[in-house]
Amino acid sequence: MHQPNLVEGNKPIVLGHDYSTLGWVPEMSGSWAIPLCHERISSFETAAQRAAFQLRQVCRDLSVRPIATYDSEYGSAAFMNLTEDIPADLLLRLRPNRCLYKAPEPYSGSGRPRKHGDKFQLANADSWGDSSATFSLEDETVGQVQIQQWSDLHFKKASQRHFQVIRVTHPHCSGLWLAWVGEQMPTLEQIWRLYLRRFAIDHWNRFAKQRLHWTLPQLLTPQQALRWSDLMPLLSWQLWLARQLVIDTPLPWQKPQTNLTFGRVAQGFAALLVRIGSPACSPKPRGKSLGWKSGRKRDPYPRFPIIKNALLVPKRSTKTSLIPNPKYSPFHSLGFAQFSILWVTFPALF
Template sequence: MTARADALFELADAVLCADGPVRSLVGLSLVPEHRRGHGALYDGINHGRLNIASLRNLVAAQGLPRAEDGRIRLAVDVSPWLRPDAGTSSERSFCHTYGRGKDQHLMVPGWPYSVVAALETGRTSWTALLDAVRLLPGADVAAVTTDQIRGVVERLIAAGQWLHGDPEILVVLDAGYDAPRIAHLLADLPVEVLGRMRSDRVLARPAAPRASGTNGRPPKHGGEFIFGDPATWGPEQAKTTTDTRLYGTATAQAWDRLHPRLTRRAAWTDHEGPLPVIEGTVIRLQVDHLPSGGDPKPVWLWCSTVNMTEADVDRCWQTFLRRFDIEHTFRLFKQTLGWTVPKLRDPHAADRWTWLMIVVHTQLRLARPLTTDLRRPWEKPLDPERLTPARVRRGFRNIHAKIASPASAPKPTHPGPGRPTGSPNQHPAPRHNVGRILATGQAYQRPTHHKKGTKPRRTG
């Protein structure tokens, strides 16, 4: 913290030690751990400075959760900070929201943030947050995500979290990302990309060996593999069956060396040289039932690794289910820590507040073995290693009282006179029009798969 460090430090302490969820930003000035006034609080958010590069390195150097085989598993997702009424806030873009109404996909203005977190094993609501980047209007989401993942992996290697000979870092993506393209851009790193694909995709098999004496250009693609047509699947390379508690019997089928048929459009328009053939393994996961009781639909996954064994297939689809733990972190950020509570105007102030949230969450993760469970009378006792982030935060004040604070004591002062009563504001804030543009820079259209009676066929 290079400017307004004391105010920012005590603001983070106030978020950690506040009783209950954060309902307002100015309310944190009433927390005993925040010894300054509300003016210093807003001054720290609006005019403070954080060295985010140093924070990234510091967070990457902390202990990370790993899988049973010692593998680091990273989840990437976008969470929006919705600001529909903030006409004076710049750099807003339309954010995709789902679930705000029955079967509704709404586009709401706001600041979308791409977040990278390391996943734990087992059923848990903990993740280890490593990075957050605000997506600017018109940004190429795949390119930004690739640069973000590259930076995280390089910092983990520099911090000694990954050494030569360790299992490759597994990066898990949801259906909104182009997993083959990201895998191609990260081919020089020790990463394995696992992403969800839509059920209307069409991939291609490897080209058959060229017969001797055949003229013409050799084919790049073999027969089609249509996700919605079982007649095109053929025999699978691996098949596993697992009994689960929530989903009943989970059946996973895998087909090897399938790739998308790329064309020179969209992200591949300016690609130099011939278009690559990005081969991977396709996994189809089918379960008996859902916890909500709905009709289970198959989940299609694409992994950049080929020649996978049955153990690799099970590891991939089980890791993909763990990806949803990052949703618990987003819920903690928004409902408990108050990430989207402040009505900030400057997007750079929103970035500072976002990184304060990452610092707060990292401190909660480091305080897990030190916290005493202060459970409510109606809550069940939990082992120390099973405490949720909210229950660790509940006991953080007892830890805070035993440690020193680098923040200096506040100096007594008096507020300025402010603008005289009745005088108009001579410098109104400029207003910024969001426009019908997505974070990808494309004009918004209702997706084809949202229109009834249509079944698109995606080959790219």
Template sequence: MYQNFTKRDDSAMELLDALCSMPNARSVVELSLSPNFKHQYPSVYKAIAAAGWKEVGLPALIGQYLAPPKERSYWLFGVDGTPQKRQFAYTLSDRGYVYYPNPVGCNKPITIGHEYSTVALLPELGPQMAKSWVVPLSTRRASTDDDKELVGAEQINALLDDPELPWYEELAVDVGDSRYSKPAYLHAVHQDHADLVTIAKVRSNRTLYHYLAPPEEKPTHRPAFKGKAFKLHDPDTHTQPDETLVLKLEPQKKRREHKVLIEVWEDMTMSGKNKPKRIPMENYPFRLVRITCFDQDGNEVYSKPWWLIVVGQRRQELSLEDVYRSYTSRSRLEHFFRFGKQKLLLNAYQTPETEREENWWRVVHLAYLMLWMALPLTQHLPRPWERNLPEHKRKIITPAIVQRDFSRLISQFGSPAKDPKPRGKSPGRKKGFHLPPRGRHPVVYKGST
């Protein structure tokens, strides 16, 4: 990693070491107080601005260290977006209205800021690995001109098209929430990837259709591909499922689910799109899966069942249990975002420069990747009041525990960064020099005019 920095490589490496070993930092500049950051505090900002973070590719760094899956027959990826709240950054460019959960029920769940898309590998977990571990592979800001889901599609395509990565031309599965069940996303990721299977949630008010196979003889007109309507919210339109599976889950302290009923309907389809360009959804038939969770008393855990679609030419290679296990693994991305914002200052960098904000998101993803690489060397060091907790008795290693032990690893193995050398005092700005005020940018509103 160190040799990939183009400028300020020493301060950039020390910044990563400080971020990985200082879980109690409340601001980015406070990282300069870490013993692992030997430069002065202005070097924090200079490293973020000029180290060439965009050229440091996460997949190229980590690809050779990723073991192929053993329990699964496929590589599992997760894609999701998260907001960067910047409603008072008036000089920050390209701010828009983004989704942001609001605890006050009468308010709309939106804020002003940026939206970032992240793709991560959801690896198989070892016996002492916490269930929250992911391997971040790509992060990118979705501009106000971009379709947020298509940004995720471009990230998925870039990962699958790289022949140097271990999952090239192997079966891969990506999981996403209901935003990634739209035709534009499905067409973007599946038109060139026969080895990809997408598992996405669909809203319970959608109308899907039974798929009509094209006739053997070439018709004189466009054949119909949509059969009888299947309205998810209307049980009268539901046909008998093609397959049913009941899973009994092992009891856990925080798990309410005791039994899971999985039902599947084969060969379903949805309406395509004609604008701004045609999206032929007849080329992408899918499996429709309904998942209903029950507690120990036989009551439904959730008010509505989950509706999932399984899209891809190799979708039949996934069992119903694979579909359920893969989709529930998607929650690990939520743990990653929460840990990044609480412990790695993911959304704490208050800068008026959009490019530097993007650099900081790459810094945090690199820091998390360093924590994942340090996982096998970490010593389990619970706090005194945590020693009797069940997860600590089993010595489960979480990202927070690795961050707590990272300073010890740095002291043992050292850092490739060279010690700073005094260069004399800078002459500074000339007397009477005044910086011009920064330009203010309006908030971009994407709505009907």
């Protein structure tokens, strides 16, 4: 299968399926993150749509209002609109080039009431104005931390959802922008630490790829990839439930651990299985397999249609031109096809 080389400066495009994982972070420290929903993003939906669907599913079975943290891909007006009716508080990261809007001035009595106030450009400090609250603290890990808060901001395409904007700076970070959407906001001292707990899901993602071999098999169909991917949350929950039963067995170059991580529990899981035993019978030899019969034909690999997610249509020009109308050109269909196929799914990899 051909895969083009990565060109510096271009958008990276790789072969595979995109997955959305919604996890539960049970502790305020450590690397544990237990996946609740681990699903493939189909070719006919966006990552924001799948994430909103997962959050709605989880909140339907919860008795408390959760706090959901998301990275900058979900800090957008589209995700705000999709999660408007979900009973959950959102803590989103914002891209540093986002443009927000302040609340409009009171209605003057003439004309249509304004929906947006002045611009609040994250990359332009002159547009920020005075912050509504500030807080400083000395952290043991990163040093001096400065936190600022601005209230009552919104996206242009989601003007009905107002939120708080928090900017976190420290010597190792020029500016971390967060948005709080929900009811009672935590204190400025707590909220930036809450977002740092989101990175536990990245540790699980790496563990699933490296230790559980999530991306190792090259499967043929999306259904096979889904069945294999469904095993990842099941294995993770088994490790989480067995963390108090497993005895730490470090390798010669590893230090002993008191609070075991995903990897250390998996490392000592075999000894626990020996203690538990298995209800299955021991395997018995049955002789050699007959193998593939001579003359039996093999079915060819299934072929899948190309998914077209975008279509480039040339803009109409009002100027007269001596170039013939491409509508009547015999090469129009060939050139149009070259520009219309932008995204292709390859189900053999994920």
